[in-house]
Amino acid sequence: MNRLCLLIVLFLVSCVPPATSPQPLTVMTHDSFAVTDAVIHDFEGRNNAKATFIKMGDAGAALNKAILTRDAPLADVFFGVDNTFLARALGADIFEPYDAPALRNIPAAYQLDGTHRALPVDYGDVCINYDKAFFASKALTAPRSLEDLLKPDYRGLLVTENPASSSPGLAFLLATVKHFGDPGYLVFWKALRQNGLVVVDGWETAYYTNFSGSLGKGSQPMVVSYGTSPAAEVMFSQQPLAAAPTASIIGPDTCFRQVEFVGLLKGTGHRALARKFVDFMLGAEFQQDMPAQMFVYPMVPGIGLPPEFVKYSQLPPQPATLAPDQIAANRDAWIKAWTGVVLH
Amino acid sequence: MTTLATIPGGHTSRLGHSAFRRAALWTAPLIFLGVFFFLPLVRILAFSLRLDVFTGPNLQLAFETLAFTFYQAAISTALTLLVGLPAAVLFAHYSFPGRAFLRAWTAVPFMLPTVVVAAGFNALLGAHGWLNVVLMRSFGLDSAPIQWVGTLGAILVAHVFYNTTIVIRIVGAALSNLNPGLVQAARSLGADSRRAWWNVILPLVRAPLTAACLLVFLFDFTSFGVVLLLGGPSISTLEVQIYIQAMQLLNLPLAALLSLIQLLCTVGFSVLYARFATRSTQTSPRSAALNLRRPGSGPQRLFVAGTVCVLATLFVLPVLAVPLRSVSRLDLDRGQRTELRSGFTMDYYTELFVNRRNSIFYVPPIRAAANSMGYACATVLLSLSLGFPAASALARPGRLEKFLDPVLLIPLGASAVTLGLGFVLAFGRWLMHPWMVPLAHSLVALPFVVRTLQPALASLPTRLRQAAASLGASPFRTWQAVDWPIVGRATLAAAVFAFTISLGEFGATSLLSRPEYPTIPIAIYRFLSQPGGLNYGQAMAMATFLMALTAGGIMLIERLRWPGSSEF
Numbered sequence A: 001m002n003r004l005c006l007l008i009v010l011f012l013v014s015c016v017p018p019a020t021s022p023q024p025l026t027v028m029t030h031d032s033f034a035v036t037d038a039v040i041h042d043f044e045g046r047n048n049a050k051a052t053f054i055k056m057g058d059a060g061a062a063l064n065k066a067i068l069t070r071d072a073p074l075a076d077v078f079f080g081v082d083n084t085f086l087a088r089a090l091g092a093d094i095f096e097p098y099d100a101p102a103l104r105n106i107p108a109a110y111q112l113d114g115t116h117r118a119l120p121v122d123y124g125d126v127c128i129n130y131d132k133a134f135f136a137s138k139a140l141t142a143p144r145s146l147e148d149l150l151k152p153d154y155r156g157l158l159v160t161e162n163p164a165s166s167s168p169g170l171a172f173l174l175a176t177v178k179h180f181g182d183p184g185y186l187v188f189w190k191a192l193r194q195n196g197l198v199v200v201d202g203w204e205t206a207y208y209t210n211f212s213g214s215l216g217k218g219s220q221p222m223v224v225s226y227g228t229s230p231a232a233e234v235m236f237s238q239q240p241l242a243a244a245p246t247a248s249i250i251g252p253d254t255c256f257r258q259v260e261f262v263g264l265l266k267g268t269g270h271r272a273l274a275r276k277f278v279d280f281m282l283g284a285e286f287q288q289d290m291p292a293q294m295f296v297y298p299m300v301p302g303i304g305l306p307p308e309f310v311k312y313s314q315l316p317p318q319p320a321t322l323a324p325d326q327i328a329a330n331r332d333a334w335i336k337a338w339t340g341v342v343l344h
Numbered sequence B: 001m002t003t004l005a006t007i008p009g010g011h012t013s014r015l016g017h018s019a020f021r022r023a024a025l026w027t028a029p030l031i032f033l034g035v036f037f038f039l040p041l042v043r044i045l046a047f048s049l050r051l052d053v054f055t056g057p058n059l060q061l062a063f064e065t066l067a068f069t070f071y072q073a074a075i076s077t078a079l080t081l082l083v084g085l086p087a088a089v090l091f092a093h094y095s096f097p098g099r100a101f102l103r104a105w106t107a108v109p110f111m112l113p114t115v116v117v118a119a120g121f122n123a124l125l126g127a128h129g130w131l132n133v134v135l136m137r138s139f140g141l142d143s144a145p146i147q148w149v150g151t152l153g154a155i156l157v158a159h160v161f162y163n164t165t166i167v168i169r170i171v172g173a174a175l176s177n178l179n180p181g182l183v184q185a186a187r188s189l190g191a192d193s194r195r196a197w198w199n200v201i202l203p204l205v206r207a208p209l210t211a212a213c214l215l216v217f218l219f220d221f222t223s224f225g226v227v228l229l230l231g232g233p234s235i236s237t238l239e240v241q242i243y244i245q246a247m248q249l250l251n252l253p254l255a256a257l258l259s260l261i262q263l264l265c266t267v268g269f270s271v272l273y274a275r276f277a278t279r280s281t282q283t284s285p286r287s288a289a290l291n292l293r294r295p296g297s298g299p300q301r302l303f304v305a306g307t308v309c310v311l312a313t314l315f316v317l318p319v320l321a322v323p324l325r326s327v328s329r330l331d332l333d334r335g336q337r338t339e340l341r342s343g344f345t346m347d348y349y350t351e352l353f354v355n356r357r358n359s360i361f362y363v364p365p366i367r368a369a370a371n372s373m374g375y376a377c378a379t380v381l382l383s384l385s386l387g388f389p390a391a392s393a394l395a396r397p398g399r400l401e402k403f404l405d406p407v408l409l410i411p412l413g414a415s416a417v418t419l420g421l422g423f424v425l426a427f428g429r430w431l432m433h434p435w436m437v438p439l440a441h442s443l444v445a446l447p448f449v450v451r452t453l454q455p456a457l458a459s460l461p462t463r464l465r466q467a468a469a470s471l472g473a474s475p476f477r478t479w480q481a482v483d484w485p486i487v488g489r490a491t492l493a494a495a496v497f498a499f500t501i502s503l504g505e506f507g508a509t510s511l512l513s514r515p516e517y518p519t520i521p522i523a524i525y526r527f528l529s530q531p532g533g534l535n536y537g538q539a540m541a542m543a544t545f546l547m548a549l550t551a552g553g554i555m556l557i558e559r560l561r562w563p564g565s566s567e568f
Helices: A002-015 A037-047 A059-068 A086-092 A101-105 A132-137 A167-180 A184-194 A203-210 A229-235 A271-281 A284-294 A307-312 A324-342 B019-048 B056-093 B099-111 B114-125 B130-139 B152-177 B180-188 B193-204 B206-221 B225-230 B238-248 B252-276 B298-326 B347-352 B365-395 B399-413 B416-432 B436-458 B462-470 B475-504 B507-512 B520-528 B533-559
Strands: A023-029 A049-055 A077-082 A119-131 A158-161 A198-200 A222-226 A246-249 A256-265
Touching: A023 A059, A023 A271, A037 A049, A037 A271, A037 A284, A049 A271, A059 A077, A059 A086, A059 B238, A059 B416, A077 A086, A077 A271, A086 A256, A086 A324, A119 A132, A119 A167, A119 A284, A158 A167, A158 A203, A167 A184, A167 A203, A167 A222, A167 A256, A167 A324, A184 A324, A198 A203, A203 A222, A203 B114, A203 B225, A203 B520, A229 A246, A229 A307, A256 A271, A271 A284, B019 B252, B019 B365, B019 B399, B019 B416, B019 B436, B056 B099, B056 B152, B056 B206, B056 B238, B056 B252, B056 B298, B099 B152, B099 B298, B099 B475, B099 B533, B114 B130, B114 B152, B114 B225, B114 B298, B114 B520, B114 B533, B152 B206, B152 B225, B152 B298, B152 B436, B152 B475, B180 B193, B193 B206, B206 B252, B206 B399, B206 B436, B225 B238, B238 B252, B238 B416, B252 B399, B252 B416, B298 B533, B347 B533, B365 B399, B365 B436, B365 B475, B365 B520, B365 B533, B399 B436, B416 B436, B416 B507, B436 B475, B436 B507, B462 B475, B475 B520, B475 B533, B507 B520, B520 B533
Parallel strands: A023 A049, A023 A077, A158 A198, A158 A222
Antiparallel strands: A077 A256, A119 A222, A119 A246, A119 A256
16 A cells, blocks of 8 residues: 555656756758857856757758748748848748847848848958968059959959859859949959959868968969958967968958848747847847857947957958849849850 | 589579568668658659759750760769779789788778868869979979869869779779689680780679779769869869759759759669679689789789879879878968977867867867767668668569669769758758768668679579588588678678768768767868868868778778688
């Protein structure tokens, strides 16, 4: 009898639910997503959550997979749509709207989606980086504008990426479209090709095989890369450097402004927690962590930047931008025309 | 030419050809292929293909790309055979100092991520690479004479670099299993060495040679990373076009059309192979070591020395550049230095263990290596347990096997990009399950395992078994003394294939692995996606680690000798 009572009590006790286990949250991003351990743990601790990140390739590939799984989303939140893919993402209707309170603080110029389905999180620039030591050794000044690139002094010195397969390559193409107009940009590219332009397929090849300013020690001293790459070179340098070995060309329209967005995926099972995560991404802690991890600039104003950013990375005063709808409508045509002029 | 294998009565299997046995053998492999290959593929093609994609310009693009893909694959295969065949003969018949090491080393490229291969060739042939530096200094040139990236030549060389090991292993295994008595018989009948080769040996290795050819061609046909990184944008194969259309231009219908064309071509090759390649191979349960001898005459020495030289230049030099870069101070002439430091450094290796940015995704190299090894071991287990039944069934082929034989080869030729999207569509949230990675690796490894095991299983000499049984050996002892020496070698070769494929696999792994469980190739790629000297150095350090791991693993597996199998 006693043993039976004991068993019953034990059974009842084991039926008492344990302390509430953490809620799961899945975040789908591209491969370049990075964040500090402690920052995510903070979020998890405050919200009794467990965040899982799934990385799905580069920006285009990740978006493609999100669109593919629209009916059965793989995650609750998707981060990494950029302004070149924004119209595509909104057209595929994968996000649900969320008017986050933090949006009030963000400059109106970056709120490219009026329906609040894609919320801006960070921005950065695609700029031409140049190898300072090379130009110093040849007693050349670096080009200061897109037109300068056509000068015979700079023949064969630039490597760029194929816009069909590379996001920085596409961004540079869009910058030339903004600056020279359509079809003026094709005249520019033809002249650039005649001036010895080198084209490769991806950023890794351009930067580590072709660029002379990286440790790959290639042949071209100018490469289409990111505005924050010089800062990264200093931060990831083996020995302490007093000056960045590379710098960006920041003349008018020589850089293209990229903005990255986050959105709640339609059909998410954890809406409240997902909204909290979006708030967290637009909050001071995450925004402050972003520059040193992802090498982008925070969207929320008033966030302090790492000293290397301030010293070695320059923001262009007049970056090139294009409306997302215009990009979506013409991207294929522009890439095709570019391929015809530059590759064939 | 009659061989032992075609003597009437020699093929009767004691186990019989019952339909039940056949069905039992094919169940596991077919379920595996059905669920993890055909299901995702059919789903993505059904989802993406639309009738309106069959337009003039699209079809023109498709066929132009197809023609070029064919062209570069054919030349690459021919060059690979040119290098691989002498190398296979070298390793099968001659012993020389460093043989085991060189043989293991030729397998290292197979699993090197393309970014590392590019870095290695760049260190050798790039603008500031050794070759250009030497040429510029000796001839007083101003600019680098060798422009290597972005040419068809770069792709061809890289393909040979990657795929020669397939020829060496498949053809070499057959060569070292050959009964030397046949050649001796031919010689005693008056044939010189050339005729012995042409009339005796080559016909016997024709089947494995065709198999190796086809595999190499398939790999070159669906080559992606090499073409993307080394070919430059004006060179575009089917797989690269599929990638661009699917992932960048988000034009799924056209990508699906190209995938379909690629698939049809693969099916075509597989069927062709199944029709024309013979299966019988003459083997004997002798130790491979008995076939090895030191080079005797002058021509033999020349052959050995020449082939070793070519292999060393092609395989060792570019690969050596990577470890060298991982321990040298590359930035001596950058920025401003505060003090003079020597050229040698272990900083990149120590940096691997430091989570400098406190990133949540940081994984110490030991863990990345453990992940890689774990996936590789799982792949070996999975592909061997699926490959053995399939190879056994194919060893005694009936009508069913003639139909199913090409089916096994198709996953190799299907577009990896499309299959990846199919996985996303078909498996949804199951995508991140830990067993998905070995399953995907096994899809690629299975054809190799089957092709390596099947000739051995087909050639099990029933007469010798019957002789052993009549002398009083139990079934186990018969298996151990007759079957296992042949099958054992083939099993080891198959295991090595599966192991190296899994270690170096990048595409499927990057799709299916959780960011917290990266493999070494993924870790290398992560380092190379950010600028900075430390990132580049760490990538080189991890790549060196991967090479050492692979070469070590291969040499270890090859040293394993089942007791009783080496001496006769």
